[in-house]
Amino acid sequence: MNTPLPRRTIRILPPPAAGLPRPSALSPQPPPLAPRFRVVVASHLGMCFGVRDALAAAERLAALGPLTVLGELVHNPLVRERLAARGVGEASLDTLPGATASTVMVTAHGASRRDLAAWRDAGRQIEDGTCPLVRLAHGKLARLVGEGFHPVVVGRRGHVEVRGLTGDHPGAVVVEEEADATLLPPDGTPLGVVSQTTQPAERVARLLEAIRLARPGSPLRFVDTVCQPTKDRQRALRALLQECDAVVVIGGRGSHNTRQLAAAAEAAGVRAWHVERPEEVDAAWLVGARAVGVTAGTSTLPETVDAVVARLHAIAAGKEDAR
Ligand code: SF4
Known part of the structure; x- marks a missing residue:
């Protein structure tokens, strides 16, 4: 009696493209790689309402005519580049006479009444961007x-x-x-x-x-005058440090509150890197990390935070390797 042959499914493979090796029907495709680490974004981070409003005011005023900001609107080079692209000038608080525009803006950091009066006496129109x-x-x-x-x-x-x-x-x-x-x-x-x-x-x-x-x-x-957005960011960082073994802190190198966030992470024994721009994140830093936290100072633009988070996800997925 004839024994029936076992049934086999035969896959017909398409011909290989020129120059490419022919895939084997028997070797399974590799599973997608698991992310190398989790990316955890702080519950409170980045630009506060005081800086956001001052930036919006500066851009609105710059659209109306020449504007000089007294000092750095914020200690963040990307924000300053954005304002410079709109023709906004900067003058040192001590060299106001050198300001070219008749309209000058006080930053969210505020100014004394004495300085404000001196600037008015110098014939400047003052726009006050002081945070409430x-x-x-x-x-x-x-x-x-x-x-x-x-x-x-x-x-x-x-x-x-x-x-x-x-x-x-x-x-x-x-x-x-x-x-x-x-x-x-x-x-x-x-x-x-x-x-x-x-x-x-x-x-x-x-x-x-x-x-x-x-x-x-x-x-x-x-009288405790540390502002609520600062407290929120510091509290959110403490929560982040509970679940992360590395932290990326985003903000200008001259930003005091950004540096304080990085210092707080390091003081808690968690590796921290302070970056201004997404391209500064080095995949080599994160080798072996299980969870990478992200926080940002109060002068950091939301689009900078988004770009750094996207880069971290790309590194976690193995799409961007150590340079
Ligand atoms: S950090 Fe606080 S005080 Fe300073 S601009 Fe932002 S909200 Fe205002």
């Missing part, structure tokens, strides 16, 4: 001074916002490091303390303690 939360900090400090407290600002000496905060209060003390507590007036002097809006909350608490220790006999009143 910086304006609030000015009001809090002025109120403390009005109540008899000596003005103290926890923040970076020379930063444009701190310069604006202290400009109307001769003798104001800036505390940037613990050692600066020696600059405070004699023990017993009532001290009224506010903070630069972008300072990390832990740093403010540490410096406040240094002030208390240095002047134990001074009545001290502290």
Whole structure:
């Protein structure tokens, strides 16, 4: 009796294209590669409303006529390039007479009333882009001074916002490091303390303690003026650090709050890289990472964040290898 032959399915393969090897019907296609790492985007990151509104105002004003911004609108080269492309000039706060436009804009960082008056006296039309939360900090400090407290600002000496905060209060003390507590007036002097809006909350608490220790006999009143968007970004970073073993921080190298985010990640023992542009992300950094977090400072454009996230996904998918 004839035993029936087993049934076989025969795949007819198309002829190979010239120069290409013929695929084998027996070797299965390789499965798609699993991503090398997860990309986790912080719940709060990037441009805050204060910077967004100031940027929109600058672009609106530039469309009406020549405009000079006093200082850097934000410490982010991509934003500055975007404004320069629209013909917006920049003048140093100290070299205002060199500004070419009659209309000058105060940035979101704010300015003192004294500087504003000087610029008006120099014949400039002032457009005030001060963030409402910086304006609030000015009001809090002025109120403390009005109540008899000596003005103290926890923040970076020379930063444009701190310069604006202290400009109307001769003798104001800036505390940037613990050692600066020696600059405070004699023990017993009532001290009224506010903070630069972008300072990390832990740093403010540490410096406040240094002030208390240095002047134990001074009545001290502290008003927390770190802004909510800064606090949101710092809190979101802490959550990110719980699940990531590497973090990419996006923002201008001159951006204080961006550098603080990178420093906070490193202080928590998580590898962090600070980039301004997507092409700066190097796939070699991320070899072996399981989850890569993304955060960005308050002056970072949303499109820059999107481009960095897209590049990270491409690296995770093996589409962009280490250079
Ligand atoms: S960081 Fe805060 S204070 Fe500064 S512009 Fe943004 S919202 Fe305003």
